[in-house]
Amino acid sequence: MRTTINISDGILAELREMARQRKRPFREVLEEVLQRGLGAGPLPRKRVRLLTHRVGFKAAYLGQSMNQLYDQIEAERDVMGAWR
Numbered sequence: 001m002r003t004t005i006n007i008s009d010g011i012l013a014e015l016r017e018m019a020r021q022r023k024r025p026f027r028e029v030l031e032e033v034l035q036r037g038l039g040a041g042p043l044p045r046k047r048v049r050l051l052t053h054r055v056g057f058k059a060a061y062l063g064q065s066m067n068q069l070y071d072q073i074e075a076e077r078d079v080m081g082a083w084r
Contacts (some may be wrong), residue, residue: 007015019029061069
């Protein structure tokens with residue numbers, strides 16, 4: 001079957017290089033790579049543990065999102081800059 005796909009330039013260059021090194025048609029190399037990828041199954045899930053640290057927020061900031069805190073810091077900086 002014939003189809004058209006969009007491949008990033010980097011991947012395309014890598015596939016062409018593989019085909020050149022193996023002295024095989026590009027189509028065969030692409031099919032092989034796709035077949036291996038499809039046969040690999042789902043990627044294994046690895047449990048990740050994140051270390052957390054207390055950052056010591058003032059009580060007035062508790063319960064706010066990081067975006068709200070960032071906006072507050074910017075507003076305070078702008079006010080302080082106007083006083084200088």
